[in-house]
Amino acid sequence: QPVEAQTLRAVKHSDLRVLDPIITTAYMSRNHGYMVFDTLVALDANFEIQPQMADWEISDDGMTYRFTLREGLMFHDGEPVRPADVIASIRRWGERDGMGQVLMTYIDSMEGDGDDVVVINLSQPYGLVLDSLAKPSSNVPFIMPERLAETPSTEAIPEQIGSGPFRFVQDEFQPGVQAVYLKNEDYVPRDEPSSWAAGGKVVNVDRVEWVTMADDQTALSALMAGEIDYWEQPPADLLPILEGNPEMEVRNLNELGYQTIGRMNFLHPPFDNKLIRQAALAALNQQDVLDAMIGNPDLYNVCASMFICGTPLESDAGAEFGTESHLDRARELLEEAGYDGTPVVIMHPTDVVTLRTQPVVATQLLRDAGFEVDLQATDWQTLVGRRASQAPTDEGGWNMFFTNWVGADVFNPLVNNMVNGRGAEGGWFGWPDIPRAEELRTAYAEATDPEQQVAYARELQELAYDEVMYVPLGEYIVPSAWSTNLDGVLDGPAPFFWNITKAE
């Protein structure tokens, strides 16, 4: 690397392991995707869909979409981007992504027209074609060369060739240590100013290094000592130290924030009983969870909406007992349900900082309400393996676990996995079997009128609260921190590394 090469060193929230943003929903892989790949269209900061690789035209009947690729698009191996690449990429994505799968059921055909046009024909009207393709978070429909996109969707792509603003340096990639990107000199940015994933992706540094740090304490010291420039997710408790330092800038880049949630297993006692689920809902409260987890009230938000506060779908429908503890109500419900003291097995991942407080707080609240709780410490991977088990608790099953979602992954009924009601066959872990929820999701998808969409979402949320499909435990933001010699750090649903300049 040349001596003057400007290098931006960033510590990410986790390490990059899977180099395929389609096969996995891992956020690190998504972030990696944004570096290497580009998207057809993109969402901007106002939730408006903007052209990125392509402009589009919609036929009057809304059944045909024509995407025209802009000029100068070129993959890192020097090949131009062709319609075939786009079609193969969308197909592969459509096999993996939840919203993509839905989209595919409405698509009749996709075909190229000349060197730069992709035509998508629908089989019936569908309102979320562009919303799907502009999906900002996992899985993002990145466009990759046809030969890579033909890799089976159960297998990671063998090479990192995209048309994005950075090139991946395979030789310097060390899983668990670092991932290195170089500026793609051949990338032609759009002319518009950048806004979220939309607009011009102008790269101002030569080299970006993502460094893994296993220890937050070390990351903090390294940032303050100038050994790294950017820290994606400092723990909330360390922010005051960074804020107090004039050489540090601390700012939230992702307005949608995160939602922390609790999920029960519908297959086994005691949570196979709706009343007992409601009792648990009543016992839990967001304030305590957020206090223990985040601490600083500026960084969290008690919010009853399952679809994120501040979005068009925000509502408090059905959330009568959603955000605060109603222990009396919980006890009543337990009484009514004839709760027999069956212990609630809560899985407690002790190795993930952002997930190890919720189970502890929940355990205490549930116990206060009269539940028997068996809090079982594990590591996150064990939890991930175990939560797929549909067996009863004494055979390796479970009753409840907690996780966090990026706002963009829960902010509508289609992306939100927890309101999926397909049960043990097609549902997400916990497997609620609630056909009505599925009807409402389809209705939402097919509605083209925003107001109608809001209505369906409300109804779904009401249903979800009634059935306690999951317990939203509050929203929080995770500000990033960087040294003041960086400028132009962008807001977005994912961290972006274009537009940033580094002063020496």
Added chain:
Amino acid sequence: MLGYIVQRILAAIPVMGFVALFVFLLLRLTPGDPAAIIAGDAATPAQLAAIRERLGLTDPIHVQFINWITDLLRGDFGVSIISGTPVINMIGSRLEPTISLALTTITLSIIIAVPLGVIAAWKQGTIIDRLVMAISVVGFSVPIFVIGYVMIQIFAMQLGWFPVQGFRSITEGLGPFAQRIFLPTISLTLLYIALIARITRTSMLEILNEDYVRTAHAKGLTDTRVLMRHALRNCAVPIVTVIGIGFALIISGVVVTESVFNLPGIGRLTVDAVLARDYPVIQAVILLASLVYVVVNLLIDIAYVFLDPRIRYQ
């Protein structure tokens, strides 16, 4: 000698075989699912099953074991389930930090601990003895990560003498290498000082009662000479044993140090791999660690022959 070495290497085969089988079974019985890691949070059971199938995780365990062993014998360590990187490359790129840390630590602790132990034994029962032992026990009883944080706080943040974290290969120059390896070495060294100083003291105490130490005095030698040339030389065997085993087990010791000082070493790799259930990586690393253990033991035994002429190969 050569025959002895060959014999010892042959004898190591069943040991390694046991380790391989044990680790393999332990891992396969461990809950956790690499497919789930690959697929991420939102994957559905069907997608997980498909990935598992792809990875060969649905084969019967003995088939998996045989596949692994045959590949291994062919020199193929496989690829990481998670990142697809060849395991051999992953380990290769992680060796230098760990080996550097191990070597600097062992060297430094020998330089410090052996004289400490000798002095403590020589002045047995005095304040000096108690002090040396107390210091070494404190080194043993403070968790490494605490020592590490304190070091970073003082020497990197307050005084700014050293970088906080990271590693530079020695090929990039001794200066940057030494700067970054210094603090981790110091924090890990305390533990080994404790171990080595104690064993040195105990062995020295025993040796100092021996007749030949008295003979050495009767020759009119100075105390230092008696201590260093006669007594210390004669307790080399137990000391070397402890050092050797300490070195072989350093993989465990470096895990925390590597985390705290962000050294991209084997220890961290292993923990990551265990937490991610990256089976091929874990298996390879543990086999490697066991191999190191076996080799170090072999070296120790060979060293015995040089250190103590009474010991012959058996």
Added chain:
Amino acid sequence: MSTQAAPSGGSPSRIAQLREIVFSSPIVTFAALMLLLIVLAAIFAPWITPYDPARLSPGTRLRPASDAHWLGTDAFGRDLFSRIVYGTRISLAVGIGAAVAAVLLGLAVGLIAGFFRTLDAILMRVVDGLMAIPNILLAIAIVALSGASIWTVLVAITIPEVPRVVRLVRSVVLSAREEPYVEAAIAAGSSTWRILTRHLLPNTIAPLIVQGTYICASAILIEAILSFLGAGISPETPTWGNIMAEGRIYFQINPGIIFWPGLVLSITILSINLVGDAVRDALDPRMAKRGIDR
């Protein structure tokens, strides 16, 4: 033939022996006192502590030391002092449990391996294999295997220690079985069991005490490291290890969370080692001989 009177003086009683060990030097006395205090704290934890160590109070988290919370509060607003006192229970249990378990298991296997040469070869291969696996990694794997309860952590810490005890016991047995008094016992028709338990076993006690104190100390530390790596006992149950591990990111905000349990841990380990060494010295035949001449 002259009938010489045997020297007078019976064997010192156990209590006298204990007293002699404890008062052998002021440092040992102090160490013994500290251990006593710590054990008492573990036993009487509910009476000493002002708060329930598990009681969350997210509203008052990370408070500095005050009259209400003598050592401040942790990230869940739990009282640090109460947690450290309660942590004594598990940490001591882990330390003592691992030491006792490893010593007993290692003793049994070591006696067998040392005495029955036919089993020796096989047992030693297995022991070598187990020893070759890095202990922390083995511990992490075992904890991951069966979930992190105090029992699995105990097992995980114990298993890697057993081989070392086995080797130690075996080597003692191998040399002791050549002693004339063992041959005399064989000549007297004593059973193998009797020879093992009465003649060989006692020889292992002094080295085992040293090894035991070492295991005890290192078990407490390994528990802390496992917590640090996220594979320890559930943070719901306080142990010195997981208090420190949880507190490590607050190192710069509230250093007490690491400092206080660290201090108690160090004092405990120091005391265990000092007392262990003193007991060893008292049992060492060479030292004992010196005592007689006195």
Added chain:
Amino acid sequence: MSDTLLDIRNLGIGLGGDPAHEVVKGLTLGIQPGETMCLVGESGSGKSLTALSVMGLLPKALAPTRGQILLKGEDMLTASSKRMRGLRATAMSMIFQEPMTALSPVHRVGDQIAEVLDAHTNLDGKARRKRVLEMMEHVHLPNVESLYYSYPHQLSGGQRQRIMIAMALILRPQLLIADEPTTALDVTTQKQILTLIRELREEQGTAVLFITHDMGVVAEIADDVTVLRLGEVEETRPVDALLRQPKTPYSRKLLQAVPSLIPRPPRKLNDRPIVLQTTDLGMTYESSGWFRKGRSVVAAKEVNLTLRQGQTLGIVGESGSGKSTVARCIVRLIDPTTGSIRISGTEVASISQRALKPHRRKVQIVFQDPFRSLNPRIEVGESIIEGPTNFGVPRRKAMDRARELMELVGLPGSALDRYPHQFSGGQRQRIAIARAIAMDPDLLVADEAVSALDVSVQAQVLELLDDIQKRLGIGLLFITHDLRVAAQICDDVMVMQHGKVVEYGPAATVLGDPKTEYTRALIEAAPGRDWDFGNFRPVSETMAAMKQQQS
């Protein structure tokens, strides 16, 4: 006394330098240049401490309390430690008892000698080597060039002791202190070393302070003798005067305790039943490895012996000749490779340990080392009753019997609840005998059972064995390398060499009229064999007296 080389005046040594706890109490002693002074006395009388205090090497626990040690007029007790270092090896040297442990096992012997030159002279490496080689030749070491590079364990005991002597004498000190330099060696080697010391003294005019408890050795090399008892000098006399006319009762007792080399007359026992008979007994030690060819040592071959009730059979021979091997086969501590062993008519050579158990009580063994043959952690009473209780004797009864036995071996019955360390070496050996006879054996094997004891205690134990044999009529297989002891108590004697029996017959025949060269050499090597200590006269005079008596 102006030419006195070493002049010890009123020396006191106390525990921790405390005059109230003196171990050596006002010792006075002088040695002239070229003279050999022997220091004798029972174990624990302060011989070694006296020697060590001259060298300034007292153990930490002890310190001088009074007096002076003048070496050529300079007081060793007040000399600085630097001065002491300078004097060691140049003006005074010391040889220690145990040749096995007195040399550092990890350094080459040549280098260990050269180190003395390195510490005290300016010679360069080459010159040092030359001097060392010369000295090694001087002490009659063979192949000095290659021996220079050997390690102590590759040398025999006698060779090691020669290395020690070379090391001590290389700077030609005026004073050589030898603390029991031959006790651990077998007779033939002992003789060589004694000759060597005498030779060197004559050549170099070195004064020697020779410590021993072996009166034979004294008779062999001393000019003057000092008898020490409980830290005090009993008497100092020229050797001949002392041996003929000991002044104090203690000296008399000491001399009387020395067994005579003249064999006892055989007892008539041919009609008694046979307790032990071996036929073609053989033992080969195999050391085998998985990957290597084993090494085998033939330790015993074609051993045929017969032992009757009440009879004592002695096995003698130099170290490594296979004596212990035979004993251990008979007790079945090891399994013989060939031949048969019949105990009171029962074949036991190849039966299983389980089948052997009932026969165990018939054969008992007493080992050489009184410090290691009793379990230090068990009360002696428990050790004694272990055997009987194994065979079903009720504990209480066994205890009563143990009490009787303690008295039988001359110890108070009340001492049963004490631990071994609370007894002296001789007492322990008696307890070991009590333990063996507690089983009412037909056969008692004593493997060097008195070798570790000093003469007076040895005499007590031998007497005890004799007494027990008379009372209980057991067969005694007595293994020793001390011909005096064999002569004193054995009816028959068997001589072993390299695992084979070279001579076997009544003691008077074997020892009085040896047939083989080997036996003759053994007898000749016995120090002081010309002296009949018990009768305070040379053997020749005794013989003459005996002849007179007979005629």
